Amino acid sequence: MAEFKHKHIIALRDLTKDDIELLISTAENMRDINCRDIKKVPTLRGKTIINLFYEASTRTRTSFEIAGKRLSADTVNIAPSNSSATKGETLADTALNLLAMKPDIIVMRHAVSGSHYFLANKLNCSIINAGDGAHEHPSQGLLDLLTMKDRYGRLDGLKVAIVGDITHSRVARSNIQGLTKLGSSVYLAGPPTMVPPGVEKLGDVTVCATMNEALQDADVVMMLRIQQERQGKTLMPNAREYSRYFGLNPTNIKLAKPNAMIMHPGPINRGVEMSSSMVDGDQSWVLKQVENGVAVRMAMLYHVCGGELE
Amino acid sequence: MTAEQTVLMDGAGIKRALTRIAHEILERNKGVADIVLVGIRSGGAFLADGIAQQISVIEGGAVPVGAVDITLYRDDCSGHLPHHPVGKTDIPFSLEGKKVILVDDVLYTGRTIRAAMDALMDFGRPQSIQLAVLIDRGHRELPIRADFVGRNVPTSQKENVQVAFDGSNQPIEVVLEK
Amino acid sequence: MDLLIKNGRVIDPSQKLDDTLDVLVENGLIKAVGKGLSAPAGVETIDAAGSYVVPGLIDMHVHLRDPGLEYKEDIISGTKAAVAGGFTSVCCMPNTKPVIDNKTVASYIINKAKSEGFCNVFPVGSITYGLSGDHMAEMGELKESGCVAVSDDGKPVGNSELMMRSMQYAAGIGIMVISHAEELELVGEGAMNEGFTSTELGLKGIPCVAEDIATARETMLAEYTGTPIHIAHVSTKGAVRIIREAKARGVKVTCETAPHYFTLTDAAVRGYNTNAKMNPPLRESADVSAIKEGLRDGTIDAIATDHAPHHQDEKDVEFTAAMNGIIGLETSLPLSLGLVDEGVLTLNQLIEKMSCNPSNILGLNRATLAAGSVADITVIDPKIEWVVEADKLASKSKNSPWLGQKVKGAAVATVVGGKLMYKR
Numbered sequence: 043m044a045e046f047k048h049k050h051i052i053a054l055r056d057l058t059k060d061d062i063e064l065l066i067s068t069a070e071n072m073r074d075i076n077c078r079d080i081k082k083v084p085t086l087r088g089k090t091i092i093n094l095f096y097e098a099s100t101r102t103r104t105s106f107e108i109a110g111k112r113l114s115a116d117t118v119n120i121a122p123s124n125s126s127a128t129k130g131e132t133l134a135d136t137a138l139n140l141l142a143m144k145p146d147i148i149v150m151r152h153a154v155s156g157s158h159y160f161l162a163n164k165l166n167c168s169i170i171n172a173g174d175g176a177h178e179h180p181s182q183g184l185l186d187l188l189t190m191k192d193r194y195g196r197l198d199g200l201k202v203a204i205v206g207d208i209t210h211s212r213v214a215r216s217n218i219q220g221l222t223k224l225g226s227s228v229y230l231a232g233p234p235t236m237v238p239p240g241v242e243k244l245g246d247v248t249v250c251a252t253m254n255e256a257l258q259d260a261d262v263v264m265m266l267r268i269q270q271e272r273q274g275k276t277l278m279p280n281a282r283e284y285s286r287y288f289g290l291n292p293t294n295i296k297l298a299k300p301n302a303m304i305m306h307p308g309p310i311n312r313g314v315e316m317s318s319s320m321v322d323g324d325q326s327w328v329l330k331q332v333e334n335g336v337a338v339r340m341a342m343l344y345h346v347c348g349g350e351l352e
Numbered sequence: 353m354t355a356e357q358t359v360l361m362d363g364a365g366i367k368r369a370l371t372r373i374a375h376e377i378l379e380r381n382k383g384v385a386d387i388v389l390v391g392i393r394s395g396g397a398f399l400a401d402g403i404a405q406q407i408s409v410i411e412g413g414a415v416p417v418g419a420v421d422i423t424l425y426r427d428d429c430s431g432h433l434p435h436h437p438v439g440k441t442d443i444p445f446s447l448e449g450k451k452v453i454l455v456d457d458v459l460y461t462g463r464t465i466r467a468a469m470d471a472l473m474d475f476g477r478p479q480s481i482q483l484a485v486l487i488d489r490g491h492r493e494l495p496i497r498a499d500f501v502g503r504n505v506p507t508s509q510k511e512n513v514q515v516a517f518d519g520s521n522q523p524i525e526v527v528l529e530k
Numbered sequence: 531m532d533l534l535i536k537n538g539r540v541i542d543p544s545q546k547l548d549d550t551l552d553v554l555v556e557n558g559l560i561k562a563v564g565k566g567l568s569a570p571a572g573v574e575t576i577d578a579a580g581s582y583v584v585p586g587l588i589d590m591h592v593h594l595r596d597p598g599l600e601y602k603e604d605i606i607s608g609t610k611a612a613v614a615g616g617f618t619s620v621c622c623m624p625n626t627k628p629v630i631d632n633k634t635v636a637s638y639i640i641n642k643a644k645s646e647g648f649c650n651v652f653p654v655g656s657i658t659y660g661l662s663g664d665h666m667a668e669m670g671e672l673k674e675s676g677c678v679a680v681s682d683d684g685k686p687v688g689n690s691e692l693m694m695r696s697m698q699y700a701a702g703i704g705i706m707v708i709s710h711a712e713e714l715e716l717v718g719e720g721a722m723n724e725g726f727t728s729t730e731l732g733l734k735g736i737p738c739v740a741e742d743i744a745t746a747r748e749t750m751l752a753e754y755t756g757t758p759i760h761i762a763h764v765s766t767k768g769a770v771r772i773i774r775e776a777k778a779r780g781v782k783v784t785c786e787t788a789p790h791y792f793t794l795t796d797a798a799v800r801g802y803n804t805n806a807k808m809n810p811p812l813r814e815s816a817d818v819s820a821i822k823e824g825l826r827d828g829t830i831d832a833i834a835t836d837h838a839p840h841h842q843d844e845k846d847v848e849f850t851a852a853m854n855g856i857i858g859l860e861t862s863l864p865l866s867l868g869l870v871d872e873g874v875l876t877l878n879q880l881i882e883k884m885s886c887n888p889s890n891i892l893g894l895n896r897a898t899l900a901a902g903s904v905a906d907i908t909v910i911d912p913k914i915e916w917v918v919e920a921d922k923l924a925s926k927s928k929n930s931p932w933l934g935q936k937v938k939g940a941a942v943a944t945v946v947g948g949k950l951m952y953k954r
Contacts, residue, residue, distance in 0.1 A: 044437055045434040046434050047434060064437060067437065067438075068437065068438045071421065071439055072424070074441060078474065078475065079476070080474040082474070083424040083425060084424070085424040085426075113424075132847060132851075133847070133851075134847065152848070154848040154849060154851065155731055155732040155733050155802070155849065156731060156733070156802030156848070157802075157848040157849070159802050160802065160847070160849070175732050175733070175850075176733070176734075177733075178732065215732060238724075238728070238729035239725055239728075239735070240725055240726025240727075240729045240730075243726055244729065244730060341438075344435055344438070345434075347435065
């Protein structure tokens with residue numbers, strides 16, 4: 043019987059194929075809870091979950107909060123950007139203070155890649171990564187996988203195009219790790235300024251010269267968010283030119299397989315990464331991604347609460 | 353270490369027991385009106401299918417059958433062992449005002465039944481819940497008893513009772529392991 | 531206090547000496563080097579059989595953090611770490627608080643080292659006032675007060691005109707300019723080398739070309755002005771190539787590398803190890819090979835540690851928040867001896883790079899066992915195996931990537947000015 047042996051979920055890179063499949067299967071089986079009149083099970087009754095979000099996030103934080111509540115855990119949200127962090131308290135000190143409140147799980151988003159490992163070494167509670175710098179965003183990766191499984195019934199042999207700023211994308215990294223482990227292939231496209239060196243060695247990854255090349259016969263087209271504040275002034279001229287070469291539209295989507303699924307981690311810049319007709323069209327799975335987010339996060343909370351087996 | 357095994361019931365015996373339980377359910381409830389069957393995953397769910405089949409043979413009409421996975425309602429979730437994989441709860445009908453026949457393979461401490469009843473309550477408010485089990489092996493830790501029992505088997509707590517199923521989820525035998 | 535070191539393998543490149551000999555020290559000076567030397571009764575004798583006896587090692591690039599940052603290191607603890615690592619002289623960089631950009635600070639360091647330190651300390655003054663990169667410090671006064679070089683180490687002099695003029699001015703005074711060669715725009719917010727590992731870890735990368743461009747600028751300025759330049763902590767294959775080509779053209783360029791650049795790659799950062807975070811960052815295996823080749827063919831003149839102590843609170847933080855740098859004084863010798871085991875360098879070449887060349891580049895007049903010279907001597911047992919342990923390091927700071935690892939070779943006696951300052 044499959045068992046989840048990890049105390050923390052920090053990166054899909056740290057998980058095996060079996061771990062990922064178990065999390066997805068748990069999420070599939072938990073999903074119905076979210077459709078019932080009573081959207082709650084008593085599983086994590088008495089557990090305390092702290093959502094520690096150093097970066098602003100509505101979607102992910104809300105999703106984790108709902109996931110915790112539906113499992114009957116007590117969830118507390120802390121946004122240190124408007125509390126002690128601005129008074130010079132270090133991450134380690136903040137975490138130690140939170141630990142005095144005896145949380146079972148800390149769900150953290152932090153701008154610094156790897157800060158969850160730092161925290162995991164200091165604290166004895168479980169750590170779940172809700173996004174760290176440009177490193178990983180495992181819950182997003184898992185919900186993307188679940189959504190692809192909803193459409194195709196499998197996660198092997200898929201051709202997944204990921205288009206945009208790969209360098210700064212933790213979503214891309216988690217998807218590359220997950221898809222590769224499950225036997226699918228990733229095709230990346232983006233301005234060369236946004237494709238990091240050696241990315242093809244991260245897994246079953248092909249770096250494409252053009253967006254059209256990546257889209258060719260794709261089963262899944264995943265568009266990444268462009269953030270002017272991240273790309274600065276040196277990575278691209280402006281959003282207008284970006285969307286001309288790396289935006290998804292009714293013409294280039296035809297290169298992908300008929301009825302290929304379109305995904306986006308959100309929030310979407312309509313007219314930049316893709317046109318509104320793509321966002322709202324039949325091929326869009328964007329809302330399903332959000333819906334699956336709660337179930338995936340419930341599965342993550344459930345399994346890290348199970349303790350270690352060593 | 354090989355456990356000593358005794359076969360308590362064979363396939364035919366199990367089938368006879370399920371047929372009898374089906375008759376008792378119909379008798380007690382005066383027919384199939386408002387009856388729904390919910391089996392507890394995994395063994396109970398297979399047996400619920402078997403009982404439903406017998407009921408339809410006897411009465412000629414189908415009764416709704418669902419399955420409940422009680423993993424999320426277990427009372428041992430705060431232990432330090434890995435959590436059990438979560439199975440699918442599949443109750444594609446309303447329980448509101450229904451007479452629910454909860455089906456399990458082996459009744460032991462009663463904790464599984466407690467969890468299953470909590471799960472059912474989260475799906476609505478049934479008129480009643482009745483419990484049907486293939487084997488009652490005693491040693492209850494909660495005030496729970498079965499309404500329909502295939503066979504009472506006195507056991508010691510060191511022993512283990514297993515219902516084995518074949519590839520198409522048909523019961524093959526009941527085994528006592530010492 | 532006199533001293534007789536008997537039966538060691540004396541290796542002195544300055545005299546082309548490599549033989550089993552005795553070394554007699556009297557009144558702080560080398561009295562004699564020869565066979566069967568004897569000393570008057572009562573003179574301390576060190577049996578150096580099986581060990582190397584070499585001119586005192588010189589680390590031309592350390593940070594002693596004194597004045598101003600004594601919670602990381604001070605002149606006493608830093609020089610204690612130096613002698614424990616076999617160094618009899620260190621050159622300390624000017625990024626103290628206040629900066630070594632005036633006579634007062636330089637004199638403070640020299641005096642404190644003389645009265646309380648364990649080894650010779652030669653301060654390096656700053657090129658620009660307060661390391662501002664804005665205008666030239668008083669290099670003349672710095673030289674007069676005992677500084678042996680000028681450097682804005684920690685950052686480059688970004689303004690090319692100011693750098694060129696500083697080199698010309700320094701050459702007029704006769705003081706060496708040491709360059710921290712990095713193009714800051716390319717460094718940006720980078721936290722490690724840009725490459726596969728930075729991609730995997732999602733950390734902002736520093737491309738090696740940031741160092742290459744700056745190294746090229748320095749060699750071209752040296753070539754244009756005809757003045758010397760010393761490039762600090764060379765870490766990239768590009769910089770090695772540029773310096774090799776410049777030397778071939780007769781440019782007066784010298785350079786150093788540090789032990790971590792020939793022993794570690796950026797893979798050491800995996801796990802977000804802040805003790806593998808330094809500037810320049812650890813590079814890739816091709817760079818490590820090029821550094822070794824540069825050492826072998828003489829492109830790289832010196833091995834310096836860039837000993838950069840940081841308090842635990844500055845390292846035990848999220849990766850990007852961690853300070854750059856590692857300590858190196860106490861691990862440099864075993865790591866560098868590894869180059870001899872690997873066949874990269876001969877023992878004689880290693881002593882040149884750890885003693886003679888730094889002395890020559892900076893005009894220190896050390897690094898010899900010739901009779902009559904100052905008795906700075908290091909006795910090295912190349913076979914001792916030991917584990918790098920935090921609580922056994924003399925340095926106040928413990929930010930070493932080698933903690934817990936076994937290394938081979940150690941200084942067993944360090945003699946500074948004729949005094950036995952360290953004995954293992």
